Amino acid sequence: MKISTAEFIKSATRPAHYPDPQFPEIAFAGRSNVGKSTLINVLLNRKNLVRTSATPGRTQLINFFNVNQHFVLVDLPGYGFAKVPVAVRKAWGPMVRTYLEIRDSLVATVFIIDIRRTPGEEDLHLLDWLEEFGVPTIPVLSKIDKVSRSQRRQHIERIADVTGLPVDSFSLFSALSREGIEDIRERIDTVLEQQTSAGPAVGGEIA
16 A cells, blocks of 8 residues: 555534545544554554544544545544543444444444553444444554563453454554554555455445
8 A cells, every 4th residue: 555645535423424435435443542543644654634632532523534546544533531521422322333334335444452451342332333234344453562572462362352353363553663554554455455356336235
């Protein structure tokens, strides 16, 4: 994946405001303090395309970005941060579930978990929705520089046990060293290539 262009399209909270589905969509999801915005910026070789904040929970909209006129990257709102107003926290579930359920142009979701944390109830809800709606999932463990290499396996096995995902299904990512970013890019490329070869056109059912 060589990034030539990456441009913000629009933000939305409900289907009526989604952009027209011209390209396949790759969504990014995770807790509000998991480093999702940083991962997206590193992936796209941009410093501030997606805003990062010292206060987690600031992204409360579904944000759409056109990448290379080839696919749309969708930044889903973060969840699980206590300082977000109760009404906003309650809106997260219906907003994200609706997008995952009805968006035919969605071809995969990059699901991000902090390697140091045990997945919580909201993480598991998200995984259940992805399975329910048949959305291919690219699980990523972030902040791997925060644990020693000798401890990684233990953390991965714990998270795999809680989520039910295979141990070898996780990509590992460090924003500090950029370790793992090429692996994530390759996995996204693979999904997009499969979509291109399988057809049908965006907006129809995905084979």
